[in-house]
Amino acid sequence: MLQQHGPQLINLCAAVLLLLSFAMLSQRRILSLINLFAAQGAVLAASTVLVAALTGQSHLYWSALVTLGLKVILLPWILHRLIRRLNVRWDVETLFNIPTTMLIGIVLVILAFNLAAPISQLAGTVTRATLGIALASVLLSFLMMITRSKAVPQVVGFLSMENGLFFAATGAVYGMPMVVELGVALDVLVAALILGIFLFEIRERFDSVDTRHLEKLKEER
Amino acid sequence: MPGEIVLLLLAPVAGSVALALFGHRRFAPEMNAGFSILTFGAAARLVARVIAEGPVMALGEQLFVDSLNVFLVALTAFVAMSTALFSRPYMRIEREHGRVTEGGMRLYHSMYQLFTFTMLLVLVTNNLGVMWVAMEAATLTTVLLVALYRTHASLEAAWKYFILCGVGIAQALFGTILVYFAAERILGAGAGSLLWTHLDAVKGDLEPTVMSIAFVFLLVGYGTKVGLVPLHNWLPDAHAEGPTPISAVLSGLLLNVALYALVRFKVLTDGALERPFASALLMGFGLLSVAVAAFFLARQRDIKRMFAYSSIEHMGLITFAFGMGGPVASFAGLLHMTVHSLTKSAIFFTVGHAAQKSGTQVMENIRGLAQVSPTVGWGLMLGSIAILGVPPFGVFASEFLILTTAIAQQPWAAPILLVSLGVSFAAILGKVQPMVFGEPVGSPDAMRLPHRPDLLPVFAHLAIVLMLGLYIPPYLADWYRQAARLLG
Numbered sequence: 001m002l003q004q005h006g007p008q009l010i011n012l013c014a015a016v017l018l019l020l021s022f023a024m025l026s027q028r029r030i031l032s033l034i035n036l037f038a039a040q041g042a043v044l045a046a047s048t049v050l051v052a053a054l055t056g057q058s059h060l061y062w063s064a065l066v067t068l069g070l071k072v073i074l075l076p077w078i079l080h081r082l083i084r085r086l087n088v089r090w091d092v093e094t095l096f097n098i099p100t101t102m103l104i105g106i107v108l109v110i111l112a113f114n115l116a117a118p119i120s121q122l123a124g125t126v127t128r129a130t131l132g133i134a135l136a137s138v139l140l141s142f143l144m145m146i147t148r149s150k151a152v153p154q155v156v157g158f159l160s161m162e163n164g165l166f167f168a169a170t171g172a173v174y175g176m177p178m179v180v181e182l183g184v185a186l187d188v189l190v191a192a193l194i195l196g197i198f199l200f201e202i203r204e205r206f207d208s209v210d211t212r213h214l215e216k217l218k219e220e221r
Numbered sequence: 222m223p224g225e226i227v228l229l230l231l232a233p234v235a236g237s238v239a240l241a242l243f244g245h246r247r248f249a250p251e252m253n254a255g256f257s258i259l260t261f262g263a264a265a266r267l268v269a270r271v272i273a274e275g276p277v278m279a280l281g282e283q284l285f286v287d288s289l290n291v292f293l294v295a296l297t298a299f300v301a302m303s304t305a306l307f308s309r310p311y312m313r314i315e316r317e318h319g320r321v322t323e324g325g326m327r328l329y330h331s332m333y334q335l336f337t338f339t340m341l342l343v344l345v346t347n348n349l350g351v352m353w354v355a356m357e358a359a360t361l362t363t364v365l366l367v368a369l370y371r372t373h374a375s376l377e378a379a380w381k382y383f384i385l386c387g388v389g390i391a392q393a394l395f396g397t398i399l400v401y402f403a404a405e406r407i408l409g410a411g412a413g414s415l416l417w418t419h420l421d422a423v424k425g426d427l428e429p430t431v432m433s434i435a436f437v438f439l440l441v442g443y444g445t446k447v448g449l450v451p452l453h454n455w456l457p458d459a460h461a462e463g464p465t466p467i468s469a470v471l472s473g474l475l476l477n478v479a480l481y482a483l484v485r486f487k488v489l490t491d492g493a494l495e496r497p498f499a500s501a502l503l504m505g506f507g508l509l510s511v512a513v514a515a516f517f518l519a520r521q522r523d524i525k526r527m528f529a530y531s532s533i534e535h536m537g538l539i540t541f542a543f544g545m546g547g548p549v550a551s552f553a554g555l556l557h558m559t560v561h562s563l564t565k566s567a568i569f570f571t572v573g574h575a576a577q578k579s580g581t582q583v584m585e586n587i588r589g590l591a592q593v594s595p596t597v598g599w600g601l602m603l604g605s606i607a608i609l610g611v612p613p614f615g616v617f618a619s620e621f622l623i624l625t626t627a628i629a630q631q632p633w634a635a636p637i638l639l640v641s642l643g644v645s646f647a648a649i650l651g652k653v654q655p656m657v658f659g660e661p662v663g664s665p666d667a668m669r670l671p672h673r674p675d676l677l678p679v680f681a682h683l684a685i686v687l688m689l690g691l692y693i694p695p696y697l698a699d700w701y702r703q704a705a706r707l708l709g
Contacts, residue, residue, distance in 0.1 A: 057410075118430050119399065122406070138395060142388060154384060161391050168395060172402045177412035180350030184394070187357045191387065194361060198368070198380060205373055 006054040013047035014130040017167060018109070021140040024160060025105055026098050030152055034079045037156050040163050041071030047130075048170050057174045066185050067166065075159060075192055082196055083152065086203055095147050105140050112136035123172055134168035151202060155195045162188050225270060226279045226286065228263035229294070229341055232256055236334035244327030250309035253330045257298075257305035260337060264298035267291060272696065278347070278418075285347035285418055288703040293481055294344050296559055300473045300566050301337045303678035307570045308333075308466035310672040314577055315464065317671050320370050329369060329464065336362040336470065343478050350415045352482055353390070353397050356446065359475060360386045367463040378458035385455040386445055393442020393482075399435035400489070403427045417485060424492025432493040439486045440502055446479035448533045449540060450510040457521075460529035461582065465573030468525055472532040473566035477558050480536065484543055484708060491546075491709060503544030508634055510537025515641035519648035523582045524572050527652065528565065531608060534645055535561045538638075542623045543708065545630055551705035553622035556693075560615035560686050561608070567682035568604035571597050574676075575656070578668040584652050589661030593668050598657045600679040605653040607686050609646050615689030 020040045027033045045067040052060035096104075116132035123131065138161055145157035162184070169176050176184070236256030243249055268291055271277055276287040286294065312329065315321045321329065339362060342355040360383065368379035397415075404414040407423050414420075420427070441452065448456040460468040483503075490499040514534035521527035535557065542554030574597050579587040590598030607614035610621075620642070628635045661668075693701075 115434065119402070119434065122428060122431065123402070135395070138391070145384065145388060151380075158384070158387055158391075161388070165391060165394050165398070169398050169401075172398060173405050174410060176350055176398065176401060177348075177415055179412060180348070180354065180415065183351060183354030184357075187354055187361065190358075190361050191383075194364060195383070197365070198376070198383070201368065201371060202376055202380070205371070205376055 003054070006050060010047055010050050010054070011129055013043050013050065014133040014167070014171070016043050017047070017137055017163075018133050018140075021137040021160070021164070022102065022105060024156070025101055025140055025144050028098075030083060030150075031080075033153060033156055034076050034083070037079075037160055037163075038072050038076040040160055041067060041075075044163050044167055044170075045072060047167065048175070051170050051174060055174055059178050060170065060175050062178065063166075063170070063175050063181050066181065070185055070189060071159070071163060074189070078192060078196060079152070079156070082199060086199060095149055101143065101147050105143055108139040108143060109136040112139055119172070130171035131168060134164050134171050136164075137167065138164035140164075151195075151199055155192070155199075158195075159188065159192065223267070223270060223277055223279055225263050225267040226277070226284055226345060229260060229267060229298070229345070230338065232259040232263060233334045233338035233341065236260075237331050237338065240330035240334055241327065244330035245323040249326065249330050250305075250312060253333060254302070254305040254309060256334055257302040257337065260341070261298040261302040264295050268295050272700070282413075282416055282418065283348055283351070284345050285416075286345055287707065288700055289707045290344045290481065292555065292700060292704055293477060293558075294341060296562055297337075297340050297344065297474050297478065300562055301340075301470065303681065304466050304469050304473070304566060304570075305333070307469070307573075307675055307678045310670075310675050311465060311570075311573055311577070313672045314670050318577075321464075325369055329366060332362045332366050333466070333470075336366075340474050340478050343482060347416045347418055348412065349397055349400060349417055349420070349485075352485075353394055356393070356443070356479065356482060357387075357390050359478075360390065360446075363459075363463075363467060363471065363475070366467045367459045369464055369467075370462070372462070374458075375462040378455075378462035382455040382459040385452070389442050389445025389452060391442070392438045392445075396435045396438030396442055396486070399431055399438065400486070403431040403435065403493070417489075420489055421492070424489050427489065427493035429494045432490050433498050436486060436490040436499050436502070439483065440499075440506065443479050443483040443486075444506060447476055447483065447536050447540065448510070449506045449537065450513040450533065453510065453514075453533050456533060457526045457529040460532070461523050461525040465525070465569055465576070468529070468573075469566040469569035472529070472569065473562040476532060476536050477562055480539060480543075480558070483540075487543065488707070488709060497546075500544045500546055503540050504631065504634070505544075507537045507539070507541030507544055508637055510534065511541065511641045512537075512637055515645040515648075518645050521652075522584055524576065524584050524587065524652075524656075525569070525582055527584070527649065528568055528572060531645065531649065532561075532565055534641070535565070535608075538620070538623060541634070541638075542626075545623075545626055546709060547626070547630070548702070548705050549622060550626045550630075551708040552701050553619045553626065554708075555701050555704055556615065556689065557619035557623065560619055560689055563682040563686050564604055564607045564614075564616060567679045567686075568601065568608060570676065570679045571600040571604060574670070574674045575601060577670060579662070584656060586662065587656045588659040589657075591657045593661050594674075596676045596679075597674065600676055600683070601653060602657045603683055604679070605649055607683060609649055610642065613687065613690045614683075615686040618690050618693075 024036045045064045048064035112135040113132040141157045141161035271291040339355045339359040364383045408414040445452040487499045514530045518530045542550045576582045610616045
């Protein structure tokens with residue numbers, strides 16, 4: 001049963017992941033954005049478990065557990081607390097309007113699929129179709145970081161980029177060696193904490209968490 | 222397992238923990254220097270062992286030291302040590318001027334040691350995944366230090382540094398995943414497939430398409446950290462707004478180590494591909510960095526920003542040299558890495574105290590250093606002359622080698638290099654000269670600092686650079702040659 005439908009289920013997860021990336025790109029409300037990020041983490045964990053069950057790579061269960069703990073529970077919780085403490089529930093402001101961003105996003109997805117196509121053909125893994133989607137969601141998160149002017153959405157973009165990278169790792173190579181995955185997870189956690197500290201500092205200095213205040217350092221000041 | 226490697230990695234970690242507890246005490250700067258001296262001692266012992274016994278492996282192949290990275294380990298530990306010595310009076314003065322809080326001092330000292338640890342881990346690890354983790358950790362340890370003064374500008378610089386390097390380094394992770402993907406097809410799954418020595422043994426069989434795509438991602442990722450144009454935007458800000466010892470180690474260590482990571486992957490990519498794909502990319506980015514940085518140099522008003530652009534220029538030159546490849550160019554690249562790292566950190570030491578004396582980093586307001594404080598003034602002047610490649614300093618030797626190789630192998634690039642070097646020469650000399658020999662603005666007494674600057678590291682660094690220009694000891698030359706052979 002699982003052997004038969006497993007690959008389809010993984011492809012379904014990949015599709016949902018991409019959809020969530022687009023949803024994040026178009027989301028205007030900050031709280032929904034964090035929930036979408038948590039959902040993305042959940043899909044990532046589910047697909048990791050699927051790959052683990054399908055291929056018998058037992059270390060992937062641990063990887064899924066780390067993803068679940070870190071990206072579905074801990075980081076969204078930290079972000080929610082942060083929002084409450086900063087007392088900022090404003091809408092997300094974008095530098096371009098949403099439809100333009102979505103169009104650029106579609107171009108990026110096509111680019112990602114083209115780039116990943118030659119690699120996917122080489123892959124012997126059951127999940128080879130997912131590499132393009134993983135790269136696409138990395139690029140979409142990248143786009144989100146560029147087009148948002150507030151600090152918190154930029155942070156969410158940064159974290160969701162890591163989700164895309166983990167998905168690429170499970171998709172193409174059944175996960176990185178455990179020591180590397182743990183190291184990466186630790187880095188992400190520390191990064192999130194430091195970003196949290198930063199947000200407070202920035203708000204203290206500027207009375208706002210808008211990174212457009214952070215544009216004074218330019219050439220020819 | 223060799224004790225030297227253990228001590229090399231444990232000393233900074235222990236230092237970081239100890240300084241997290243005592244980093245605000247009066248004796249903390251000395252403690253910081255003590256741990257750095259210990260680290261350097263371990264590095265020196267390691268060098269002796271590698272020279273005597275050849276490459277060393279430890280921790281079940283997870284750590285690996287050959288002639289390429291042992292030279293960078295020694296350089297990193299040395300510059301970290303002398304920067305710790307310089308930072309003793311410097312940070313005390315900053316504390317007394319009220320720019321750093323007590324908590325800030327603790328953070329600074331603890332993170333300084335942790336940063337040294339991440340640099341050394343990038344160098345000695347054999348695992349390309351761990352290399353990435355340590356590289357990201359290096360950003361994380363320094364990002365709060367860039368924001369140490371908590372001014373608008375420093376927060377902005379740190380945010381930019383974090384976001385740009387975070388995004389960049391994510392691309393490098395994707396590249397690493399692709400390399401693992403290529404390796405797994407030959408070596409099978411498991412941690413062994415990410416070990417550089419294993420990959421190096423089978424590099425001819427690695428899938429060329431995957432490796433070339435991977436190298437592009439790695440170049441963007443680690444290239445951001447090297448400060449290659451057009452990924453360099455974080456670098457001048459982070460250098461200008463952070464405390465000076467951090468500017469010195471960013472320029473002197475971080476950029477080198479990031480380039481080292483890139484070069485390790487270049488060796489693999491070259492082995493997998495028949496075409497000189499990686500070399501062409503490195504040459505292109507290197508040349509662009511040299512040219513763009515030279516012209517930005519002339520427009521700077523902030524002294525630390527100017528020397529930050531000079532770092533971009535020199536990293537571009539080294540990248541170009543490694544891109545050309547071959548025994549002479551690689552030798553010159555390694556030599557230039559050494560002399561640039563030593564000279565640039567020495568310059569930042571003098572710049573730090575010059576800025577403290579004048580109370581500003583704006584060059585127009587720094588005047589007459591030679592009268593106010595001869596050691597700071599002459600240190601800055603000699604450092605600038607050295608970095609501009611005036612003989613007999615070592616930078617001249619390496620730049621001369623790079624240029625002559627470029628004329629022989631890549632004649633189209635030589636004019637661009639020459640013009641850029643000329644432009645930066647005029648720009649830097651024109652700005653440093655009045656700062657050192659102009660009329661002082663205030664009275665020397667008003668500029669007196671509460672602690673005596675420790676400028677011994679400046680002259681020690683410059684003396685080594687001078688020596689390398691006149692005479693490279695035979696064992697050192699051998700060592701460079703071996704490392705250059707590894708690079709191909």
